[in-house]
Amino acid sequence: MRLRFTKMHGLGNDFMVVDGLSQPLPEDGPPLSEADLRRLGDRHFGVGFDQLLVVQPPRHEGVDFRYRIFNSDGSEVSQCGNGARCFARFVRDQGLTRKHEIRVETAEGLMTLKVTDDGLVTVDMGAPRWAPAAIPFQADAEADTYILVAGQNAYEVSAVGLGNPHVVLLVENVNTAPVATLGPELERHERFPERVNAGFMQILNRREIRLRVFERGAGETLACGSGACAAVVCGQRRGLLDATVTVHLAGGTLQVHYDGHGGIRMTGPASRVYDGEIDVEAPA
Numbered sequence: 001m002r003l004r005f006t007k008m009h010g011l012g013n014d015f016m017v018v019d020g021l022s023q024p025l026p027e028d029g030p031p032l033s034e035a036d037l038r039r040l041g042d043r044h045f046g047v048g049f050d051q052l053l054v055v056q057p058p059r060h061e062g063v064d065f066r067y068r069i070f071n072s073d074g075s076e077v078s079q080c081g082n083g084a085r086c087f088a089r090f091v092r093d094q095g096l097t098r099k100h101e102i103r104v105e106t107a108e109g110l111m112t113l114k115v116t117d118d119g120l121v122t123v124d125m126g127a128p129r130w131a132p133a134a135i136p137f138q139a140d141a142e143a144d145t146y147i148l149v150a151g152q153n154a155y156e157v158s159a160v161g162l163g164n165p166h167v168v169l170l171v172e173n174v175n176t177a178p179v180a181t182l183g184p185e186l187e188r189h190e191r192f193p194e195r196v197n198a199g200f201m202q203i204l205n206r207r208e209i210r211l212r213v214f215e216r217g218a219g220e221t222l223a224c225g226s227g228a229c230a231a232v233v234c235g236q237r238r239g240l241l242d243a244t245v246t247v248h249l250a251g252g253t254l255q256v257h258y259d260g261h262g263g264i265r266m267t268g269p270a271s272r273v274y275d276g277e278i279d280v281e282a283p284a
């Protein structure tokens with residue numbers, strides 16, 4: 001079967017976006033075979049992406065679309081902040097909706113995406129989940145920080161759930177942070193039973209941070225929207241950051257706002273790169 005797709009990115013966190021409304025993709029179970037998913041995600045043999053995003057019909061009243069997310073390793077996940085902005089832009093560009101405020105359901109819950117006239121998209125990422133079981137993270141009790149032993153070293157970390165799990169470490173300089181070595185160790189740390197996204201945060205001042213994220217199932221990306229939100233709320237919980245924070249990532253800048261009430265709001269751009277078609281196995 002020939003699959004139509006759009007290549008997009010949110011600050012260099014890149015996506016293959018597929019319309020599953022007009023193309024016959026299975027709604028239960030994976031939309032593509034695992035072999036296709038991994039092949040398409042490969043940067044040498046396929047399209048290359050950090051995540052595959054699939055638009056499907058909603059399963060609940062009052063929701064516009066179902067938003068499905070797959071990491072390049074084939075795992076399905078329930079949150080992707082940069083992807084949510086691209087998803088909003090995609091459904092509008094493709095004429096699937098004319099709404100400026102779009103409600104989508106993910107495997108974890110509902111998200112609201114607001115497209116503004118300046119082309120930016122604000123995503124309500126929901127409230128942070130601190131209870132260890134909700135992250136999920138193995139700890140006796142909820143705390144602001146935890147000591148995590150990895151290899152020969154112990155690290156003071158914060159842990160938070162945003163529909164996906166995040167661990168956040170403070171570093172003096174993101175340029176020299178051990179993202180490539182410690183990132184994979186943390187991703188598969190035994191205390192995170194569903195693996196974890198690992199953020200390395202450098203605080204510049206109370207309203208500005210620099211961040212690198214080693215993403216679960218994708219490796220280090222140029223930006224991670226949920227990672228940016230996780231870093232900000234963890235910094236706030238430690239009393240180090242204000243309600244509105246500018247997050248500098250390798251691919252660009254996001255604005256994150258959280259005042260302790262309602263959801264975390266993340267604002268940033270969403271860019272279309274090109275449209276394409278590629279052969280995949282016919283869905284089962």
Ligand SMILES: N[C@@H](CCC[C@H](N)C(=O)O)C(=O)O
Pocket residue numbers: 013050051071077078079080081082083164165197215216217218221223224225226227
């Ligand atoms: N790039 C994303 C997060 C994608 C999912 C993540 N790798 C996970 O497995 O939880 C973002 O912008 O939030």
